[in-house]
Amino acid sequence: MRETRxxxxxxxxxxxxxxxLGAHFAVMxxxxxxxxxxxxxxxxxxxxxxRGRSVAQLVLYILLLAAALYHGLxxxxxxxxxxxxxxxxxxxxxxxxILLGLFIFALGAYVTWWTFSFxxxx
Amino acid sequence: MNSNKPTAYNNRLGVKGWVYAGRYxxxxxxxxxxxxxxxxxxxxxxxxxxxxxxxxRGEEAWAALMTLFASPLFRVIEYxxxxxAVFHAMNGVRLLLTELGFxxxxxxxxxxxxxxxxxxHRPLTYIIMxxxxxxxxxxGSSLFFP
Numbered sequence: 001m002r003e004t005r006x007x008x009x010x011x012x013x014x015x016x017x018x019x020x021l022g023a024h025f026a027v028m029x030x031x032x033x034x035x036x037x038x039x040x041x042x043x044x045x046x047x048x049x050x051r052g053r054s055v056a057q058l059v060l061y062i063l064l065l066a067a068a069l070y071h072g073l074x075x076x077x078x079x080x081x082x083x084x085x086x087x088x089x090x091x092x093x094x095x096x097x098i099l100l101g102l103f104i105f106a107l108g109a110y111v112t113w114w115t116f117s118f119x120x121x122x
Numbered sequence: 123m124n125s126n127k128p129t130a131y132n133n134r135l136g137v138k139g140w141v142y143a144g145r146y147x148x149x150x151x152x153x154x155x156x157x158x159x160x161x162x163x164x165x166x167x168x169x170x171x172x173x174x175x176x177x178x179r180g181e182e183a184w185a186a187l188m189t190l191f192a193s194p195l196f197r198v199i200e201y202x203x204x205x206x207a208v209f210h211a212m213n214g215v216r217l218l219l220t221e222l223g224f225x226x227x228x229x230x231x232x233x234x235x236x237x238x239x240x241x242x243h244r245p246l247t248y249i250i251m252x253x254x255x256x257x258x259x260x261x262g263s264s265l266f267f268p
Binding site: 040044 | 137
């Protein structure tokens with residue numbers, strides 16, 4: 001039952017990733033196509049800070065971070081757990097992936113919060 | 123004693139099983155591509171989060187990083203990342219449809235010549251992959267020739 005729940009969440013986060021990653025690509029990688037501004041301008045420090053100071057961006061980026069990390073690390077766990085592992089090694093893999101996920105999530109969320117609370121000229 | 127005897131924890135082929143499956147169907151290559159692109163994307167994501175933390179070191183550090191990313195080599199890497207994401211997403215749509223039982227046809231009597239659900243699903247597979255290829259080409263043209 002636990003594995004079914006984990007697998008279901010792995011599938012349920014897909015629409016979130018597709019929509020938000022699509023938006024991220026549009027803003028950061030395809031700004032000339034979608035917004036008529038150059039990539040350099042879109043990635044400029046001030047522009048990036050200005051975007052990051054919106055509540056919507058704060059919430060959506062943390063949501064994307066959580067969804068993509070879960071999806072990716074669950075996939076990695078599946079690949080590793082397919083290999084010949086003893087139950088003890090399997091638990092080590094699980095724990096390592098959870099710790100890595102928590103660390104990366106904490107870092108990403110902190111950077112997003114830092115951007116959100118950045119004071120221009122301060 | 124047969125060392126290949128399956129046990130509860132014995133994945134006999136291990137990583138070799140990714141490419142050696144006995145039958146090399148189109149879906150097998152998609153499976154391999156899905157895994158490799160997934161591993162590439164998660165590795166990139168971890169690096170990407172660490173790299174974007176660089177903004178906390180100030181405007182100059184950020185500008186230096188963006189100058190590096192504007193180089194032709196990083197443009198190509200960026201495109202490969204885009205292509206991997208598109209392939210992974212489109213193949214994921216196919217897997218999701220399969221997982222939920224769509225486009226597999228109704229179960230039939232196994233009468234020769236056999237028609238497996240994989241074969242019935244294959245036209246959709248080709249359409250999805252053609253669409254992925256189109257998006258990858260269009261994405262490349264927009265990235266390199268904006």
